[in-house]
Ligand SMILES: Cc1cc2nc3c(=O)[nH]c(=O)nc-3n(C[C@H](O)[C@H](O)[C@H](O)COP(=O)(O)O)c2cc1C
């Protein structure tokens with residue numbers, strides 16, 4: 533009988549040839565079926581200049597062998613933190629599945645072409661919001677934001693919205709990926725994959741829960 537990747541993941545006799553990115557896809561597909569909303573939401577942690585961690589939710593965008601990306605304002609708090617210290621960690625927790633995936637690693641910027649392509653695919657309202665929002669900076673009141681959006685909307689008219697140069701994507705290049713699945717009486721299953729670099733092989737290890 534054909535085993536799922538997850539069955540092989542937690543089968544201690546047979547884990548060697550497993551690709552954590554393929555496992556991610558298996559779990560993410562289940563999450564897309566089961567989660568009531570935002571299966572692609574992830575908490576993303578960065579550190580500030582004092583080494584104090586910071587964390588917020590973002591939406592996972594593209595993912596491939598290069599890493600896992602999300603889009604944001606590079607002038608936001610997280611933008612400054614990640615430009616200054618390009619490393620991060622993320623966690624996705626799917627309550628409906630009782631499963632968690634964590635990753636850590638260096639962070640790089642997506643290419644301008646990738647950012648342009650994704651920005652162009654977004655709803656015009658979201659494009660305008662991203663071009664107006666001075667994300668993470670003080671806002672006097674909500675009406676100010678609404679006025680700025682209205683002004684930009686009438687300026688743009690029927691034209692397309694150009695991606696602001698400070699709105700782009702960060703890509704987490706995982707050096708570790710951990711899979712966690714809920715078990716009875718807290719006897720959860722955990723397996724962590726690590727690698728020395730992006731072109732190095734993954735090795736895996738079961739961990740105490
Ligand atoms: C489910 C969810 C998804 C979010 N996705 C994003 C996102 O993809 N990009 C983004 O910039 N902010 C996103 N936000 C808002 C961030 O959590 C955060 O408030 C904002 O980016 C400012 O963070 P910062 O001050 O640490 O830079 C999301 C919030 C939630 C609750």
Ligand SMILES: Cc1ncc(COP(=O)(O)O)c(CN)c1O
Pocket residue numbers: 591603604654658
């Ligand atoms: C401020 C902000 N920017 C970007 C995003 C990503 O969403 P999308 O690119 O799908 O509009 C979100 C999602 N909640 C957001 O809140």
